[in-house]
Amino acid sequence: MIRRTHPALSAWAWLVYAFLYLPIVVLVVFSFNDSRFGATWAGFTTKWYGVLFARADVREALAHTLEIALLSTLVSTVLGTLVGLGLWRYTLRFRTALTGLLVLPIVVPDVVMGVSLLMFYSFVRQGLERAGWTFDNGFWTVLLAHVTFQISYVALTVRSRLAGYGPELEEAARDLGASGWESFRRVILPLAMPGVLAGALLAFTLSLDDFVVTYFTSGSGFSTLPVLIYTNVKRGVTPDINALSALLVLVTVVAIVAANALLRPRRDA
Amino acid sequence: MRRAALLAGAGLLLLTGCYRVQKPAQAQPGAAGQAVARGDGKTLRVFIWSEYIDPDLVKAFEKEYGVRVVLDTFESNEAMLAKLQGGGAQYDLAVPSNYVVQTMVRAGLLQPLDKSQIPNLKNIAPGFLNADYDPGNVYSVPYQYAATGLAYNRARYVPRDTWAEIFGPDDRRSFVLLDDPREVIGAALKYLGFSANTTRVEELRAARDLLRRVVAKKGFQGFDGGPGTRNKLLARTVDLGQIYVGDLLIATEEDENVQVLLPRQGTTISMDTLVVLKRSPNPALAHRFIDFILDAENGAQLSNYTYYATPNAAARPYLDDFLKDIPALNPPAAWLTDSRLDFIGELPGGRPQRLYDRIWTELKSR
Numbered sequence: 001m002i003r004r005t006h007p008a009l010s011a012w013a014w015l016v017y018a019f020l021y022l023p024i025v026v027l028v029v030f031s032f033n034d035s036r037f038g039a040t041w042a043g044f045t046t047k048w049y050g051v052l053f054a055r056a057d058v059r060e061a062l063a064h065t066l067e068i069a070l071l072s073t074l075v076s077t078v079l080g081t082l083v084g085l086g087l088w089r090y091t092l093r094f095r096t097a098l099t100g101l102l103v104l105p106i107v108v109p110d111v112v113m114g115v116s117l118l119m120f121y122s123f124v125r126q127g128l129e130r131a132g133w134t135f136d137n138g139f140w141t142v143l144l145a146h147v148t149f150q151i152s153y154v155a156l157t158v159r160s161r162l163a164g165y166g167p168e169l170e171e172a173a174r175d176l177g178a179s180g181w182e183s184f185r186r187v188i189l190p191l192a193m194p195g196v197l198a199g200a201l202l203a204f205t206l207s208l209d210d211f212v213v214t215y216f217t218s219g220s221g222f223s224t225l226p227v228l229i230y231t232n233v234k235r236g237v238t239p240d241i242n243a244l245s246a247l248l249v250l251v252t253v254v255a256i257v258a259a260n261a262l263l264r265p266r267r268d269a
Numbered sequence: 270m271r272r273a274a275l276l277a278g279a280g281l282l283l284l285t286g287c288y289r290v291q292k293p294a295q296a297q298p299g300a301a302g303q304a305v306a307r308g309d310g311k312t313l314r315v316f317i318w319s320e321y322i323d324p325d326l327v328k329a330f331e332k333e334y335g336v337r338v339v340l341d342t343f344e345s346n347e348a349m350l351a352k353l354q355g356g357g358a359q360y361d362l363a364v365p366s367n368y369v370v371q372t373m374v375r376a377g378l379l380q381p382l383d384k385s386q387i388p389n390l391k392n393i394a395p396g397f398l399n400a401d402y403d404p405g406n407v408y409s410v411p412y413q414y415a416a417t418g419l420a421y422n423r424a425r426y427v428p429r430d431t432w433a434e435i436f437g438p439d440d441r442r443s444f445v446l447l448d449d450p451r452e453v454i455g456a457a458l459k460y461l462g463f464s465a466n467t468t469r470v471e472e473l474r475a476a477r478d479l480l481r482r483v484v485a486k487k488g489f490q491g492f493d494g495g496p497g498t499r500n501k502l503l504a505r506t507v508d509l510g511q512i513y514v515g516d517l518l519i520a521t522e523e524d525e526n527v528q529v530l531l532p533r534q535g536t537t538i539s540m541d542t543l544v545v546l547k548r549s550p551n552p553a554l555a556h557r558f559i560d561f562i563l564d565a566e567n568g569a570q571l572s573n574y575t576y577y578a579t580p581n582a583a584a585r586p587y588l589d590d591f592l593k594d595i596p597a598l599n600p601p602a603a604w605l606t607d608s609r610l611d612f613i614g615e616l617p618g619g620r621p622q623r624l625y626d627r628i629w630t631e632l633k634s635r
Contacts, residue, residue: 035523036519037496037499037500037503037520037523040503115351118352118355118356122356136359215352216351216355219359220314220316220339221314221339223341227342228342231318231343231344232320232342232344
């Protein structure tokens with residue numbers, strides 16, 4: 001039985017969508033505004049995109065953002081999947097505690113996470129300096145920080161994906177002659193795959209967006225796009241940053257559409 | 270086989286990890302807890318507000334001394350402080366506002382300046398030296414400053430030069446206040462004839478009562494930072510806005526009707542300063558940079574780019590005519606001495622701090 005949605009309800013839904021997406025539309029429109037300030041429309045121009053690509057700091061930050069996002073997603077997806085599988089497969093003595101520990105990076109405020117990582121790194125550095133070694137916060141510290149919070153998201157999506165299945169799946173596979181590795185590769189992993197991909201996608205976007213943790217764990221001379229954009233807020237966002245944001249929106253939309261297309265055929269009936 | 274691949278992978282990770290962890294050229298064991306200076310003398314790392322220095326000036330410094338300058342930006346004094354206190358990054362120089370200088374000194378973040386390396390310090394106008402936030406300029410030199418003024422669009426409305434335009438009984442004008450407790454409470458205090466740094470309970474009560482009435486006015490359009498207010502003035506949707514002079518002037522390029530004035534009762538002023546960090550890897554280069562900035566022509570180039578005011582007396586002749594003609598950017602020197610301009614100072618902790626906080630919380634949650 002299909003019931004038509006009440007027109008008032010769908011009108012309400014459209015309003016909600018407008019509320020959510022109109023600011024983004026405005027931002028994209030104003031990236032073509034021939035005025036230095038977003039207040040008034042002064043004619044159409046694409047010059048801000050030119051200004052944007054001429055900026056070395058933007059190009060560098062973009063490269064950093066992508067490097068960190070791709071690499072940290074890779075690492076955290078592998079580790080997070082293993083954690084998620086382990087939590088599903090084995091009855092561990094400290095399972096509740098371990099799950100709690102996994103949820104922690106998700107519920108802890110970013111600032112707490114950022115500052116505690118910062119202090120951890122300087123603690124480590126002091127130890128190293130005493131041994132005559134030094135390092136600067138930068139690529140590796142940011143990468144590690146991102147992996148730290150991403151693992152939780154991946155592990156939890158993988159675990160919840162598998163939550164409905166019991167250990168008999170693997171037993172059945174073994175009965176049919178599969179080795180441990182084969183049952184993992186041909187039975188468990190394909191089942192978990194939508195969770196793995198969703199987790200990876202989540203991890204990737206989280207890494208792309210992250211400002212607070214990155215700000216605190218990056219050293220001098222290493223910034224990502226969110227850090228670059230956010231620190232511009234003080235004196236007003238310039239239109240080339242609008243242009244940059246518009247491009248980021250474009251990339252995100254393309255990634256989500258692509259991920260959807262990838263995920264759909266894999267979804268089991 | 271797989272195990273070998275795994276091991277190789279781990280080995281690779283370790284190797285690349287070590288690539289960034291380098292042994293310093295001259296490893297000094299140093300006393301425990303002592304920072305190991307390990308600058309190469311070729312890279313200067315500066316922690317600064319965004320859009321706050323002319324890129325050409327940076328290039329000129331790089332060329333003159335054959336060095337590289339790395340600029341990192343922060344969005345608030347508090348965020349900068351948090352990062353430096355965490356010891357995360359090795360900066361040589363930072364650009365804090367005057368009211369955080371003492372906090373940084375107490376936190377052991379700064380090193381005393383070697384003034385013999387900063388001969389251009391003589392260029393700074395006397396009124397800006399030896400201020401309360403750093404007596405004797407032991408740790409800081411003035412970089413640029415902004416008074417807080419009243420901004421308006423003269424195509425819409427021309428105000429008188431008094432805070433009464435906002436704080437008076439008249440309720441016809443629409444206005445925006447800065448989203449900053451010390452600026453808003455400070456302006457109310459100046460209107461009432463008190464110091465913007467007062468710790469007297471009765472003066473603060475008077476300011477509170479005044480502000481309660483002000484935010485209840487029909488014309489009150491909320492609290493905003495400089496950029497938001499600037500856009501509202503350009504769009505002519507408000508009559509008046511409390512704003513840092515520098516944040517407003519940059520909009521005159523777009524619409525010359527946008528103006529700013531300093532109320533005659535006086536106002537608050539905040540100075541951004543240059544400080545050398547205690548753990549600076551290249552203190553000598555940092556001093557050289559400070560001296561470079563304090564040069565007359567360089568100081569003017571800075572203001573010609575940022576539209577903020579220069580404390581550099583020798584730089585005045587080199588300022589763009591446009592900037593020279595704006596009184597709000599160059600308040601009379603007498604204003605500094607007759608306490609019409611108050612540097613926003615650090616509050617003693619305890620009761621005064623709590624009073625300011627309480628007034629602000631009440632205003633914001635009205």
